[in-house]
Amino acid sequence: MPVDVLxxxxDTPEGEEPRELRERVKVVVDATGMYSSVRGYTPLGQVWSDLTYQWEPSGEPMADMEPGPSPLRHSAARLAKYLTQMNATDVASLPEVSPPAGPVTIPVTGWVRVVSPDASLPVQCGTCRATAGGSVALDGPLALFVCPTGHCTDDPKLEASRVRYALRYQALPDDEGDKGFRLADLATQSVEESLRFLGLADVDTPQPEQRDLLVASTxxxxxxxxxxLSPADRG
Known part of the structure; x- marks a missing residue:
């Protein structure tokens, strides 16, 4: 988005809530699945809820008292002031925005397991109860388990950020020096690069070797x- 458009x-009158900006952002946040009956607020939805909260007096209604300012009002005002101070040289030096990664499908030949130090829980299809095979579909903040039959399950145990970390760790050899892959690479390696490392990129059929996808518990x-996290025997 050009800086002038931003x-x-x-541009909001001083001391007023940025209502027009709020409505424009809300349309985008709603489109990402800000709230679901299964999970409640998504991480993005929770941030948006906190950002737009306005304090109101509790108890008896007080019609003569306006709600307090939202954090969004203060944030928008600070950002507007910062952008106003930028000149053409500052704008030209801004880094380019990377294009969004888009939806990603991770094929799973074994089970998807959510693990913690004391438990290992398989993700199960909510329709047919299947656990083995299938895939995990990632799209922004959403993570869905898709069983081999094609049923989609929105399991609260699965979080998109944790699945992305899980994929990167699964591509990390136990010996950190192996193949030149280092822990520091986790910060920059994309989901697509992890898939290629595991030999799962552009794969339409399950791999012959069964392999579980381990995801950290919430x-x-x-x-x-x-x-x-979990014992060697996860069966």
Whole structure:
């Protein structure tokens, strides 16, 4: 988005809520699946909810008292002030925005397991109860388990960020020096690069070797290596 267009979108009279900006962003956030009956608020939805919250007096209604300012009002004002101070040289030096990765499908030849130090729980199809095979479909903040029959399951145990970390760790050899792959590479390696490393890129049929996809539980940090969490015998 050009900086001039962004300046215009943030143009709000001082002391007022950026209502037009709020409605424009809400349309985009809603389109990503901000809230679901299964998961509640998505991570993006929770951020948006916190950003647009306005304090109101509790107890008896007080018609003469306006709601408090939202964090969005202050954030938009600070960003507008910063953009106003930018000159043409500043704008030209801004880094290019990477294109979105888009939806990604991760084929799974074994089970998808959500692991923690004391448990290993398989993700199960909500329709036919299948656990082995299928795939995980990632699209922005959404992660769905797709069984071999094609049923889609929105399991609260699966979070998109944790699945992405899981894929990167699965491509990381136990010996960090093997094939020149280092832990630092986790910060830059894309999902597509991880798939190619595992030999799963552009694959239409399951691989002959059964392999589980281990995902860290929501009870622990999302960047935890799930291979180090559960016992060797996960059956």
């Amino acid at each position: 300046r215009g979108a943030l 009870r622990i940090a999302p960047n935890t290596d799930p291979r180090r």
